[in-house]
Amino acid sequence: MIDCENSSLEKKLNHACHCITLNQGALKCALDSAVPRLTLPENCFAKSPVFVSKQTLLAQEKIIAAIERVIAIPAYQETVLAYAHNNAHFNPQNVSVFLGYDFHIDAHGHPHLIEINTNAGGALLNAFLLDAQMPCEHAQPNVTVDYAAQFVSMFRQEWRCVRGNATLRTMVILDDNPQTQYLFGEFQLFVALFEKHGIHAIICAPDELRYDGEHLWHEDKSIDLVYNRLTDFSLSQSSQHALATAYLKKDVVLTPHPRAYAMYANKRNLAILSNSQLLESLGVDDVTRKILIDGIAPTRCIDAKYADVLWRERKTLFFKPTTGYGSKAAYRGDKITRRVFADILAAEYVAQTFVAPSTRQLTINGSLETFKVDCRAYVYAKTIQLTCARLYQGQTTNFRTLGGGFAPVISHFSN
Secondary structure: OOOHHHHHHHHHHHHHOOOOOEOHHHHHHHHHHHOOOOOOOOOOEOOOOEEOOHHHHHHHHHHHHHHHHHHOOHHHHHHHHOOOOHHHHOOOOOOOOOEEEEEEEOOOOOEEEEEEEOOOOOHHHHHHHHHOEOOOOOOOOOOOOOHHHHHHHHHHHHHHHHHOOOOOOEEEEEOOOHHHOOOHHHHHHHHHHHHHOOOEEEEEOHHHEEEOOOOEEEOOEEEOEEEEOOOOOOOOOHHHHHHHHHHHOOOOEEEOOHHHHHHHHOOHHHHHHOOHHHHHHOOOOHHHHHHHHHHEOOEEEOOHHHHHHHHHHHHHEEEEEOOOOOOOOOEEHHHOOHHHHHHHHHOOEEEEEOOOOEEEEEEEOOEEEEEEEEEEEEEEOOEEEEEEEEEEOOOOOOOOOOOOEEEEEEOOOOO
16 A cells, blocks of 8 residues: 555656755766776766655566566476467576566556666666766755665576586676667667676677587677677577577576566567456465556457457557557557557457556756656566656657656655
């Protein structure tokens, strides 16, 4: 149950407090010290925080814990693996880094999960952002920890899950055309971080890797671990052949991996996790079911048989491809045309009840602007590591809104 008084104050501050808390000089100095001449998107960081009550954050924790309880049930695993890629049936034993749980917070302070991602970007950028915060008149910045060291420990733990006490020496940060990726700067920061801790790191594309039947190689370097930022979550494309083969033969540690995607991030899973009858059939207890039904935006798989019903209800729905990412090919129902709707029916989509995001008002270049807020929790091994917000305008989250971007979450505040 959310404390109404705190949720009201949270809403008030998100509209009335226009304090700038980002010490841009300190942030630039820290980033330049890590990677000289680092280039990041212009609207990567917001200058002001987002206020989220402790009760709301606790509710998010309960939703995440409830999901973890369901994922541990063998019947759930069998259900999701039935529609997963074959590569997801292999269990490599490591957990997978940087699960991202994305929430919208309603007018009463209740969080509603809208998506889970298995290769959520931005955690390291947010670590730098948090370290560069100044107090405002309503709040002190949350106490920060050494997130960078925590992240390195996480990768080492992923390695130990598979390789025990062997030494982690060389790793790859992998993405398609990495130099063109929006968050390429974060890849560079990770390289600097890993090198600082004695791990040689390389940024590359999957077609730069080769497998000789025993080891995965990049040029003359044998690769121990791959930090996977690919959006081919199942490693099904031909360009991933070397990586997929080495992974399935246990000759490289991969994180995140196809099984984690199948368990957490395929959007068809939300149609199970938000359906009380399906959860009950899997043996989920009453308390867990209630937390999930209250805390996940209701989601259902698209069935063309119900096209007329979906079209009538479209203004209350958000349509997402089951294996989509980064809001690509996702549509608000009140914006779609008949042609787009026909494309949705012909593809694999889910329909999710639209949960309006909370808002944050800020003064940008002398003008009062309203931003939508998406709240993200980065999770590893069932534990929230870091919580941030993303400020944006438009249908979906983006980093192209002037004054928007990643924003710190403040949970201790007063009038």
